[in-house]
Structures are given as structure tokens and as C-alpha cells.
Amino acid sequence: xxQPFPFSAIVGQDEMKQAMILTAVDPRxxxxxxxxxxxxxxxxxxxALAALLPKIDQIEGCPVNSARLSDCPGWAxxxxxxxVERPMPVIDLPLGATEDRVTxxxxxxxxxxxxxxxxxxxxxxxxxxGYLYIDEVNLLExxxxxxxxxxxQSGENVVEREGLSIRHPARFVLVGSGNPEEGELRPQxxxxxxxxxEVESPREVEQRIEVIRRRDAYERNPADFAKTWNAExxxxxxxxxxxxxxxxxxETPEQTLRDCAELCLALGTDGLxxxxxxxxxxxxxxxxxxxxxxxxxxxxAVAAPALRxxxxxxxxxxxxxxxxxxxxxDGLFGAFRTAAE
Amino acid sequence: MxxxxxxxxxxxxxxxxxxxxxLGLGGVWIRARSGPTRDALLDRAxxxxxxxxxxxxxxxxxxxxxxxxxxATLAAGGLVRRPGLLSTHAALIVPMAERVRPRCAxxxxxxxxxxxxxxxxxxxxxxxxxxxxxxxADRLPIAVFLDGVRPADLPPARDAxxxxxxxxxxxxxxxxxxxLTLASTALGISSLRAPLAALAAARAHAAHAGRDALAAEDLxxxxxxxxxxxxxxxxxxxxxxxxxxxxxxxDDRDPHDDASGKQSETLTExxxxxxPPGLLAQLSAARxxxxxxxxxxxxxxxxxxxxxPLPARPGRPDGSARIDIVATLRAAAPWQTIRRRDAQDDRAIxxxxxxxxxxRHEEHADRLLVFVVDASGxxxxxxxxxxxxxxxxxxxxxxxxxxxxxxxxxxGASAEVLLSPTRSLVSTKRQLAELPGGGGTPLAxxxxxxxxxxxxxxxxxxxxxxxxxxxxRANISLDGRPDRAAAxxxxxxxxxxxxxxxxxxxxxxxxxRPAPALRTLAxxxxxxxxxxxxxxxxxxxxxLAATLDG
Numbered sequence: 001x002x003q004p005f006p007f008s009a010i011v012g013q014d015e016m017k018q019a020m021i022l023t024a025v026d027p028r029x030x031x032x033x034x035x036x037x038x039x040x041x042x043x044x045x046x047x048a049l050a051a052l053l054p055k056i057d058q059i060e061g062c063p064v065n066s067a068r069l070s071d072c073p074g075w076a077x078x079x080x081x082x083x084v085e086r087p088m089p090v091i092d093l094p095l096g097a098t099e100d101r102v103t104x105x106x107x108x109x110x111x112x113x114x115x116x117x118x119x120x121x122x123x124x125x126x127x128x129x130g131y132l133y134i135d136e137v138n139l140l141e142x143x144x145x146x147x148x149x150x151x152x153q154s155g156e157n158v159v160e161r162e163g164l165s166i167r168h169p170a171r172f173v174l175v176g177s178g179n180p181e182e183g184e185l186r187p188q189x190x191x192x193x194x195x196x197x198e199v200e201s202p203r204e205v206e207q208r209i210e211v212i213r214r215r216d217a218y219e220r221n222p223a224d225f226a227k228t229w230n231a232e233x234x235x236x237x238x239x240x241x242x243x244x245x246x247x248x249x250x251e252t253p254e255q256t257l258r259d260c261a262e263l264c265l266a267l268g269t270d271g272l273x274x275x276x277x278x279x280x281x282x283x284x285x286x287x288x289x290x291x292x293x294x295x296x297x298x299x300x301a302v303a304a305p306a307l308r309x310x311x312x313x314x315x316x317x318x319x320x321x322x323x324x325x326x327x328x329x330d331g332l333f334g335a336f337r338t339a340a341e
Numbered sequence: 342m343x344x345x346x347x348x349x350x351x352x353x354x355x356x357x358x359x360x361x362x363x364l365g366l367g368g369v370w371i372r373a374r375s376g377p378t379r380d381a382l383l384d385r386a387x388x389x390x391x392x393x394x395x396x397x398x399x400x401x402x403x404x405x406x407x408x409x410x411x412x413a414t415l416a417a418g419g420l421v422r423r424p425g426l427l428s429t430h431a432a433l434i435v436p437m438a439e440r441v442r443p444r445c446a447x448x449x450x451x452x453x454x455x456x457x458x459x460x461x462x463x464x465x466x467x468x469x470x471x472x473x474x475x476x477x478a479d480r481l482p483i484a485v486f487l488d489g490v491r492p493a494d495l496p497p498a499r500d501a502x503x504x505x506x507x508x509x510x511x512x513x514x515x516x517x518x519x520x521l522t523l524a525s526t527a528l529g530i531s532s533l534r535a536p537l538a539a540l541a542a543a544r545a546h547a548a549h550a551g552r553d554a555l556a557a558e559d560l561x562x563x564x565x566x567x568x569x570x571x572x573x574x575x576x577x578x579x580x581x582x583x584x585x586x587x588x589x590x591x592d593d594r595d596p597h598d599d600a601s602g603k604q605s606e607t608l609t610e611x612x613x614x615x616x617p618p619g620l621l622a623q624l625s626a627a628r629x630x631x632x633x634x635x636x637x638x639x640x641x642x643x644x645x646x647x648x649x650p651l652p653a654r655p656g657r658p659d660g661s662a663r664i665d666i667v668a669t670l671r672a673a674a675p676w677q678t679i680r681r682r683d684a685q686d687d688r689a690i691x692x693x694x695x696x697x698x699x700x701r702h703e704e705h706a707d708r709l710l711v712f713v714v715d716a717s718g719x720x721x722x723x724x725x726x727x728x729x730x731x732x733x734x735x736x737x738x739x740x741x742x743x744x745x746x747x748x749x750x751x752x753g754a755s756a757e758v759l760l761s762p763t764r765s766l767v768s769t770k771r772q773l774a775e776l777p778g779g780g781g782t783p784l785a786x787x788x789x790x791x792x793x794x795x796x797x798x799x800x801x802x803x804x805x806x807x808x809x810x811x812x813x814r815a816n817i818s819l820d821g822r823p824d825r826a827a828a829x830x831x832x833x834x835x836x837x838x839x840x841x842x843x844x845x846x847x848x849x850x851x852x853x854r855p856a857p858a859l860r861t862l863a864x865x866x867x868x869x870x871x872x873x874x875x876x877x878x879x880x881x882x883x884x885l886a887a888t889l890d891g
Binding site: 094179 | 405406443444447448451454475476479513515518519521522523526531532533534535536537540667670671674675677765767
């Protein structure tokens, strides 16, 4: 495997980096959607994230990366009892993937050579406990989208066909990226992403030059470049691990819950998923910042990514939905109180 | 200053640089009709240090990334995989690149990002209608234009072997990086892939020239080769960009008075000199067309769309359905041991007729709503704004119903397709915001353009319906003359032709008073007539939805 670009070496794009870190702190936030211009490092960030994330423990040879032997599905016939450490799985779902490859299907080779009905796990199995990354998610075939919606909802992949009756856990963080000019995402799928960020090319010349400089240094010698950023990445990794432990202990005052509800009501988001995601993301951010209590400042920081894709479309509003969220937040919490909060 | 490269020299140089660093550069975009010049240029691709392959126009995903090799699987009795075109490093010729489907383009783009492929994209598109998918256009560093170049014009090819060996030795400092970034910013290019491509080209060019450090000459040629065709705004062109989508070009164009500013100014100067006259206009037209087409899940999806696949069913192949080979093998697989024992021959695989599985697809015709909007002077601007609002509202609702929307506007002497069938809200908003008003009312021309659009769409399996928004005072005839009587007659004639197709239609009278002529036209069209003298966007959208759903 080639050396990925170090996460901390990504210039700017703070909202995207923050969203990805938050899902690493609390996977229940439920995925990130990155929409934006071409050539802004969307895919680079996802690959970098894979290298940044702490390793996971799993039973050796388990096709669904189970942490305990009792979690290994029966059909997998896992022989080993050893636990091994492995990098966090970040699985690519290629655009043209067939249904069979995504869900898994009958293992033809074993069927033909040995006449056995065996299950060959698909991408969903491999992504369990990790990340599932879909580049150009807005170009994904409808039937694959339906499939993903179902699995992302239930956390379980069920295969019932060709004499197979298989189920296995498939809990993963969905990361999608795409360019909105090439087509939009179905609202149902949009809703499944916890956070949604919009990226654009940096507008400052100095920043652009820095991007090019680092990219060039990376391409000339990936290993050396990674070494210079190793310490930074390690620091980030430690913060994520600490935040993971801390997130359950974060206090949520009544006032924060009220703020969440008021914000979502004012924005008219559908359902309660908005509130939940907002709260989880704010809590993860508080944990990452080392705070003990979720405060308005945290809500404010995650409001746009947590809510902008849940608003009802108002095509006559020229400003994007991110601006609408910001406007409402300012209206509710006051515009200039960030420092005081 | 040195004069810019001639198209022939540029093409030859592009191929030579590609031969030096095929994967680092990633490919070349060759915009030319097929002909001897293009063939001569492609012959030089044999100098690339990579196996040369050709992407079949109908390449599916398994052709790109590999799949089951059916013949070998059946012969061996075990699964045999076939490598795809992208499985190994290769140089890939992509014929008719402008017609590559977005999904395939995305795969190729991902391979380019991995530096696993070198693409020679042959774009035969006519200037305005067709252009390379953005996923590829943004990643291909060099564009080559062969209009009017004869094979004899191409300078003799040079051997790249020595230069290739030298490439790794070429040094560059961060000053070069800075200059290339500044140059690309000054040209209004927002993608950060551009300066990286320029750097790769500059390095290859230095190796080509036998240098081991970048010289000013290398940077100049690199800018000319890699940045010019991406230029969004001609440098130092004081006219503001036409769309609001590129505000950064304004900010970024302020002069940099530091030392390196001068050098990058020279670079953009060179770029500007290298711009063939009219090219920028042509490219931005192509970009607009691409935007209008909304590519992606909009325009092209219906083409190859065979509906969503359903599970394969047992059945007899009677020529009407295709056999689902993999499902058939799956059905046969569990029986192999028993059948082998019973049959007592050593065929690798035993398939019985009852194993045959047929492919099934759920056909689902997409609906297309064609808005034919009167943008003439008589339809007051306020009306036009409401019509725009209705289109946007409908589009945002259409998404849940998977409808497509197209927009035809008529004004002055003619009509044009502002928005080809699309589902993208982003591109619609962009096109609508730019819709100008004023001039005569060429109603017949509007209907004619809409009819052509609808016929194309129905050819691709969509079900078109119309919404005509006008105040009905047709005053420009089909041949562009200001003649009220002829204009009405023409409109009636086109309407009668339209009716024969039986597409549902709705005529919305946006005039202050209902126009009798328009009611007659609606009768000819067999359309619902809806006088909405005081309609706002929301009412209009409700009326449209009600009528067309009914």
C-alpha cells in the first residue's frame, strides 16, 4: 500500500477535518458527506483519515472484523481465537460495484469446485466497525443506494437468496463525497449522513501555494514527508482516543438540550434526527476540546454541518443552506457572544 | 518574448512529455476530429513506456476493473477472474471521450488519482454541445487542439528514453511552485490540480531539454500546455466574470507586488498569447453546455438505463431476455457433485436447462417536464421572475418523484434550450439566474425547439410533457420576420405537429387579460389552458403539478 497523505498536513478545510474527527470520536454521529469543487482534496482527506485512526482489535480471520469470538458469525467458520490488531478498515465502494459485491453472495468458486453452499462476504462485511467510503456518491446506482439505506439504518446486512440465509453486523461510518454539479443526492440518503460539509478551493494565494508545496513534497518522497508529520498525526490520534473515553462523561445541561430543540424548530428540520446528531456532534466536539460540559459554543461550531442538509429546500433563497443555519444560530444565540459563551 | 507554440508543435510536444512521464502527467486531452493528423499523433503514443490499450466504447465496469472470465470459468470449473483495463498500469486510448458516461468517467478519474493510468482522451465533440466530462477534464493536464493541422506539420518525433532517465534528477525550488500557483490563480483556475499538473509538465519539459533544474522556459511552456485551456477568465480581462459562481477570480486577480509577481505576470502573459482566438469563448460555451446538461444523474442516465435490476428468474432463453450467467452458475453450482457422479463424464461443469436464469430489469420511464418560457419584452420582467420561481419550485419537488426538467426560452428572433434535461438544482439555478428578457415573441420557434428536445428525450426513454408560459402575443414568425399574422399561423402549425405525439401539455396565460389566441392554441395542442393573470410562483407550481399528474 502506498503511503497516504498525512491528515494533519492538509491545508485549511477545517470544517471537513473537524467533521471527520468528530465521527472518529463518536461513530454514532453517523457519517460525513463532503460536497464541493473538484481538486479540493476530498478523497485525499478520507484516505488520510484511514491512516490517522487508531487501530482496532479483532479476532484473526473474522470476515466482519469482530472484536469478540462470540460476535463472529457462524457461517464464517472462524478457526483462530487470537486477537490481532489491525488498521481501522476504510473500505472503498466503487461506483460500478454490483449488488453481489456489496452485500456478499454465494461463493461460486467453492460451489463449483466442492459443491458447497458458502457465503462470500461483500464490502459491507469488510466495512463493519470501520468506514465505508463512496466517492462520487451522487452517481451511485439507485438500487445500491436503497441497499445502503437499509443497512445503514439497521446496522445489519441480511442476504436471503440462492439458498443462502445469512445475516451479519454491518455498522460503519458512511463517508461520501461528490460534486453537486453532477447531480444531487436523494433526500433519503442525504438524511443518513450525520454531518455534511461543503468544501471549496482555498481563495488565498498563500494558502494555495502552501497546498501545492506540501503536495509536491509528498509526491517527491511520500515516506519522508509522512515522517515530518508523524508527530502531529500522533498527537491528533491521542486526542481522538482521549476524547473517545471522555465522550460518555460529558455533561449535557438542560439548557443545551433546549438550545438544540429551539434551533431545530426554528430551522424546521424534519424529524428528530437533526437534534440527535447535533447533540452528539456537539458532545464529541466538547470531548475533543477537553471540555466537561457541552456549551453553546460547541453547538454553534457543529450546527452548520449537522443541520444544513436537513433543511427543506428553498430554491428561491440564493444563499446556501449553510448560511441559513448560521443566520438562525445568530438569531437565537446572539451574533457576537462567541467569546462570552 | 518567445512566440507561443503552434498547434502542431504543441501536440507533438505533449506526446513527447507524456512519453517522459506518462503516469505523473496522467494523460492528454486531444480535441480533434478523427483524421490522418490524429492518427499520426496517436502513432507516437507507441513511444509511451506502457502497454497501449483502447477503451471499447461500450466498456462496462467489468471491462475497466475486471470481472469473471466466463469461458475460462466454465472450462476450469472454478472461478477465473479476468483483469480489467485498469488493473495494471497502462496507457488507455479513450475514443469518443465526450460521450463517456459519468460513471465510467468517475472510474477513470479515480484511476488517474492513483496515478495508475495514462489517458489519451479523444474528444470529437462539436464546440457547444458536447464536452469532456468534468471528472476527466479537471484531471487531464494537457489539452491539444488539432483543428487545421496536417500530418506533415507535426515535427519529427524525438526519442524520450534519455529524458525519462533524467526526469528523477530534475530539481525544482519552491519559487517555481509559487509562480505556477500564482499563474493558475491569475488565470482564474480554482482547481488545485492545475498547478500540480503544470509542475509535472515543467519537470518533464526540463528533462526533455536536457536540463537538471527548471528554467524559465520550462515554466512558460508548462503554463502554456497545462493551464491555458482551463482558464476561466482571460487574464487582465477587465470584464467581470459572467457568472456569480467564480467570485474568487476577482479577489485573486489583484496584482502581487512581490518579486515573484513579475515572473508570474510574464507567465500569464505567455498564456494569454498562447490562447487561440475564440478558444476561450468556445470552451466556456462547452462548459455552459455541460452545466446545462447537468451531466451526472441528469442527462445521460436515461440513455443506457435499463431500469433497476431485479433478481434473476428461472426461465427459458427465447431471445427476448438475456441470460444472467452468474446467477445461472450459482443455481447450478450446488448440484455439481451429484451431477458429476450421475453423469459419469468429466465435463468441468454441468448446467441443466432448469438452472438457466434470465436477467430482469424494472423499466421505469423518467418523466421530463419541458418549460417553454416566454422571455420577450411583452412578458414583463416580473412575470419572467415568477416563471423562474415556478420552475425552481417544481424542480425541487420533482426530485422526490425523480422527474427531469428542461427549459426552453424564446425571445428576440429565436428560441434556445437553456437547460437540457437535468435534475440538478445547482445548474438550473445558475441557468435561470442568467436568463435575459426582452425583444419579440417567436412563439412558434419556442414550440419547435421544445418539440425537438421532447423528441430526443422520448428517444432516450423519457416521457415528456410541456408547460408553456406566455402571454400569447406571437409576433415573430418562424423565419424570423416581425409579422403578427404569419407568427400566429406558424405557432398553430407547430402546435398541430406537437399534438400528434400525444404529449401532455399545459398552457399558462401570463398576460394581464386572457388572450383568446392562446386559448385556441391550447385547443390545437390539446392542452389544458390556465389563465393566471395574477399567478405567483407557488400557485403556478401547484397548478402545474395538479394538471400534469392528472
